[in-house]
Amino acid sequence: MNEIFDFIITSRKALIQLIDGLTIEQLNKIPEGYNNNIIWNFGHIVVSTQTLCYVRTGILADANSVKFNEFYKKDTRPTYTVTAVEVAELKALAINSIEKIKEDYANGVFANITPFSTSTYGAEMKSIEEVLVTTIGHDNVHYGYAWALKKGVERV
Numbered sequence: 001m002n003e004i005f006d007f008i009i010t011s012r013k014a015l016i017q018l019i020d021g022l023t024i025e026q027l028n029k030i031p032e033g034y035n036n037n038i039i040w041n042f043g044h045i046v047v048s049t050q051t052l053c054y055v056r057t058g059i060l061a062d063a064n065s066v067k068f069n070e071f072y073k074k075d076t077r078p079t080y081t082v083t084a085v086e087v088a089e090l091k092a093l094a095i096n097s098i099e100k101i102k103e104d105y106a107n108g109v110f111a112n113i114t115p116f117s118t119s120t121y122g123a124e125m126k127s128i129e130e131v132l133v134t135t136i137g138h139d140n141v142h143y144g145y146a147w148a149l150k151k152g153v154e155r156v
């Protein structure tokens with residue numbers, strides 16, 4: 001499992017590196033033909049993993065403890081200009097939240113989860129290991145979106 005956690009952190013660091021090369025204006029820009037922006041995609045992976053691991057599994061009753069969830073959860077769109085302070089907070093959460101999940105995994109927090117089906121693909125998640133493997137794919141889909149959006153914001 002350490003390899004899975006390491007891969008998630010490595011891929012998030014790559015997305016942080018992409019973000020670090022852009023201005024706050026570029027992070028917030030929604031290019032023509034898109035309905036979100038780079039920072040939304042980043043924030044979305046941060047809140048989604050926490051929600052999948054803790055809320056959808058039944059460990060937590062709701063997503064109230066997932067910071068920024070209301071702004072970046074599934075089916076949301078950017079509604080405000082994200083500040084540099086929020087970007088910094090999301091970058092920290094991107095790594096810290098995975099380290100917390102790793103710690104909770106080691107401590108047996110996820111030993112008995114409530115199985116659920118993903119809303120996008122309908123894939124049944126019966127273990128935290130399946131949730132974490134799905135996280136890798138989900139994070140990388142949004143990393144790809146961020147790269148595509150980067151091309152759009154750099155043209156301007």
